[in-house]
Amino acid sequence: MRKWNFSAGPAAIPESVLEETQSELLEWKNSGMSIMEMSHRSPEYMQVASTARQDLIDLLGIPKNYQVLFLQGGATLQFSMIPMNFALQHQADYLLTGSWSKKALAEASKVATANIVASSETANFNHVPDADSWNESSDAAYFHYVANETIQGNALHQAPITQSPLIADMSSVILSEPIDVSQFSMIYAGAQKNIGPAGLTICIIKDEFLATASESLPEMLQYAKHAESESMLNTPPTFSWYLAGKVFSWLKENGGLEAIAKVNHAKATSLYEFIDASDFYSNPVIHENRSIMNVPFLLRDSDMDAQFLNDAQQAGLLNLKGHRSIGGMRASIYNATPLAAIEALTQFMREFELKHG
């Protein structure tokens, strides 16, 4: 039996998408084979791939002067590819708001001069430093930030205005609400939260910015080569791409990003309101930077964490353990997690508090 899955990633996928995939798994549309067994260069697969790409373009309103790439290597490979393509032996600016931006900075530092614009590390990343305090370089190749820090559960809800081209890691927030892509030179995201299964990474890059990329890198590391070959420089992750396409169709059928944003805000508000009204649970992130996708919370008495997680699992609420680096709990409530899951969670939390509070 399927249960409520609060995993941070790989994360819940809409049930109707899984059912449709199941119905097509052995044979895709009278082709005599599974989509997994099909050449990526076959006309059938090319159609699946280009429909998925177009649906993503429609959902996010991606302007024509952007490349939309379907790559592999996870968001983590982007931590290296970005500085290699755009800042090899140059300067780049990094805003430090949590574990993922720290990792991005560490990789960039190996090939570029990576400047820390501001950091909230001394406050355990419980907020995003105010833009007034940012110390931007005058000649940075780009400004990198993580729009939603999956582990700490903080977010910058508006794209910042920066002196250099803006790059956002949107792995855990993409497709959760409308954004204005034209404010960014590059957006990237690992798929395994709001897009589909792991193994796929989406990169959205402005042509003008792409034109500044290094041409001396091995082909597989050059965004321009991936763009020229329409993400088929080598065999792409065909099954993940196909399934991502189904998630995009599901989003479109359900009213697109405006509609899902309403649901996401209702879900997050109801969970934060519940936590804030209790003395038993707490969330450390300052209000204006609270993530709508990842909600970490602590129990008043951390000795009860194991019991909480065990009882939650018994109640059909899975994967609520906080990241190993910070402990406590975390509910990841991506697009495929419905309001009913939040209701089940808050109901359980209420009962747990009554019993142990």
Ligand SMILES: Cc1ncc(COP(=O)(O)O)c(C=O)c1O
């Ligand atoms: C914000 C963010 N960036 C990067 C990553 C790393 O992604 P991947 O595992 O796809 O390399 C994650 C993974 O959870 C993430 O949440």
